[in-house]
Amino acid sequence: MDTAGLEDSCLGYEVILTDDDASTPCCPHGPTLLFEKVAKRGEGGRRFYACSACRDRKDCNFFQWEDEKVSEARKLARELENKRRQPPFSQQQYSARFQQFIALPPDEKKFCQDCQLLLLAEETGAHAAHVCIPVAAAQLRRPSRLLCPLDNKKSNAQYLFTERTTRFLLGTLVALRFNKVLCVGTPRLHELIKLEYPSGEARPMKSLLLDIDFRYAQFYGQDEFCHYNMFNHHFFDSEASIAVLQAFLRESNGQKVVMVADPPFGGLVKPLANSFSRIAQAWTKQRILGSSNVNMPMIWIFPYFFEARILDCFPCLTMLDYQVDYDNHSLYKHGKTGRKQSPVRLFTNITAAEIVLPEEEGYRFCAICERFVWSLNKHCTKCNVCPSKDGRQWKHCSVCERCVKPSWQHCQSCGRCALPDHPCDQHQGEEGCYNCASPGHKRKACPRKHISSRRSTSKRGRVVQTKRRKERRKEKKNWKD
Numbered sequence: 158m159d160t161a162g163l164e165d166s167c168l169g170y171e172v173i174l175t176d177d178d179a180s181t182p183c184c185p186h187g188p189t190l191l192f193e194k195v196a197k198r199g200e201g202g203r204r205f206y207a208c209s210a211c212r213d214r215k216d217c218n219f220f221q222w223e224d225e226k227v228s229e230a231r232k233l234a235r236e237l238e239n240k241r242r243q244p245p246f247s248q249q250q251y252s253a254r255f256q257q258f259i260a261l262p263p264d265e266k267k268f269c270q271d272c273q274l275l276l277l278a279e280e281t282g283a284h285a286a287h288v289c290i291p292v293a294a295a296q297l298r299r300p301s302r303l304l305c306p307l308d309n310k311k312s313n314a315q316y317l318f319t320e321r322t323t324r325f326l327l328g329t330l331v332a333l334r335f336n337k338v339l340c341v342g343t344p345r346l347h348e349l350i351k352l353e354y355p356s357g358e359a360r361p362m363k364s365l366l367l368d369i370d371f372r373y374a375q376f377y378g379q380d381e382f383c384h385y386n387m388f389n390h391h392f393f394d395s396e397a398s399i400a401v402l403q404a405f406l407r408e409s410n411g412q413k414v415v416m417v418a419d420p421p422f423g424g425l426v427k428p429l430a431n432s433f434s435r436i437a438q439a440w441t442k443q444r445i446l447g448s449s450n451v452n453m454p455m456i457w458i459f460p461y462f463f464e465a466r467i468l469d470c471f472p473c474l475t476m477l478d479y480q481v482d483y484d485n486h487s488l489y490k491h492g493k494t495g496r497k498q499s500p501v502r503l504f505t506n507i508t509a510a511e512i513v514l515p516e517e518e519g520y521r522f523c524a525i526c527e528r529f530v531w532s533l534n535k536h537c538t539k540c541n542v543c544p545s546k547d548g549r550q551w552k553h554c555s556v557c558e559r560c561v562k563p564s565w566q567h568c569q570s571c572g573r574c575a576l577p578d579h580p581c582d583q584h585q586g587e588e589g590c591y592n593c594a595s596p597g598h599k600r601k602a603c604p605r606k607h608i609s610s611r612r613s614t615s616k617r618g619r620v621v622q623t624k625r626r627k628e629r630r631k632e633k634k635n636w637k638d
């Protein structure tokens with residue numbers, strides 16, 4: 158096989174998931190992840206531990222070679238640093254503060270914008286030099302509007318759902334008769350649920366928010382928020398939170414649990430999938446009745462160009478056409494055509510036909526595919542699917558025997574469809590199966606499909622992975638083409 162295209166090193170990093178939590182070093186964000194640089198083919202790079210949550214070293218600079226000897230003194234210093242970087246209050250303290258706060262007279266209810274903190278009466282003096290604003294009761298119920306969204310590009314960017322998307326999600330869950338929603342990184346959905354279904358005796362819908370942004374802790378009770386890292390399934394307040402999660406996952410009296418997660422997109426798919434399956438396992442354990450081969454219902458919100466990676470981890474998920482949009486992301490907007498369409502989709506194990514996408518927004522039901530699709534996603538009788546992934550109308554290429562993006566053209570010399578200005582002859586030998594590299598079939602028909610190549614260390618496997626990664630990167634870059 159031609160390796161010319163693979164020489165340009167720096168092909169990214171692979172996460173190596175281990176079960177061995179005890180020996181994994183911790184940063185302020187819990188157990189770190191083991192990374193391996195994907196070097197030239199065949200040679201695995203030297204492995205190292207780095208922060209699971211932060212891609213940017215400015216946010217967390219933890220670094221340790223896998224085989225590095227760490228002195229006791231350094232371990233101790235690390236532990237102190239990890240403690241120092243924890244939130245100023247425990248979840249219990251935050252909840253107690255909230256109770257005190259709501260008891261304050263209206264004109265004494267202040268929020269410090271500099272510290273992003275609800276202030277108790279005796280604290281206002283200490284924040285006198287800060288920007289402190291009055292908060293009305295209604296604002297307390299909408300913390301996602303009060304808090305300023307974190308925007309550090311690489312790790313913690315917070316993209317908040319528009320009202321349209323939040324209401325669509327809630328409406329969908331209600332229609333499906335879910336009444337316990339585990340919100341993983343979805344504070345807006347959590348707050349809308351609380352708003353629409355306030356606490357009380359016969360509360361028809363409950364919500365628990367798991368998020369790394371502990372600022373949210375100050376608005377919720379102990380059974381409504383857990384400080385959680387979804388890249389390593391780490392609960393910062395471990396014992397208390399695990400009990401809260403377990404209780405929440407228990408379905409008594411006909412309760413139905415669903416998980417809705419909207420992770421940061423820079424995020425690594427494999428560790429996320431690992432955390433979600435651990436949550437699903439905890440759900441299975443809590444189940445009193447029912448068969449054990451039912452999966453916890455989930456909706457994982459992520460850009461469409463991660464579809465292959467997500468399905469690699471969770472073959473039971475399907476991608477829906479619904480375009481998720483965000484208030485504070487100009488590119489990720491819902492729209493009928495053009496570049497402004499959001500690339501963010503729902504991946505779910507709920508039967509697609511049961512998730513009704515709004516007709517008035519341009520979705521329709523495809524009776525053959527048995528799912529709702531976007532108006533421009535026209536059913537192709539040759540492929541027998543509604544093929545579009547990116548919201549544009551795709552076209553069928555009879556040579557490739559599949560539908561391709563509208564901007565692509567069939568290239569005679571490459572023997573496949575590509576962008577008109579693609580560099581020719583770089584893809585020889587790349588046809589064939591992405592899973593096992595056999596030229597005889599495509600991945601969909603791969604007899605070894607379920608023997609995942611994700612952990613493959615064979616030369617061939619790595620080459621294939623590298624190509625897939627490159628494809629995905631290209632795909633990511635090109636979603637606007």
Ligand code: SAH
Pocket residue numbers: 209210312313314315316317318341342343344345346347367368369370385386387388419420421
């Ligand atoms: N669209 C959602 C917000 C998604 S932004 C909404 O409107 O509710 C990503 C969310 O994940 C943010 O709330 C962010 O604080 C959280 N998050 C980011 N990194 C995380 C991590 N490592 N673990 C848990 N939550 C994280």
Ligand code: ZN
Pocket residue numbers: 184185186187208209210211217218219
């Ligand atoms: Zn960290």
Ligand code: ZN
Pocket residue numbers: 523524525526527535536537541542543
């Ligand atoms: Zn169809």
Ligand code: ZN
Pocket residue numbers: 537538539540541544552553554558559560
């Ligand atoms: Zn087709």
Ligand code: ZN
Pocket residue numbers: 554555556557558566567568572573574
């Ligand atoms: Zn073609």
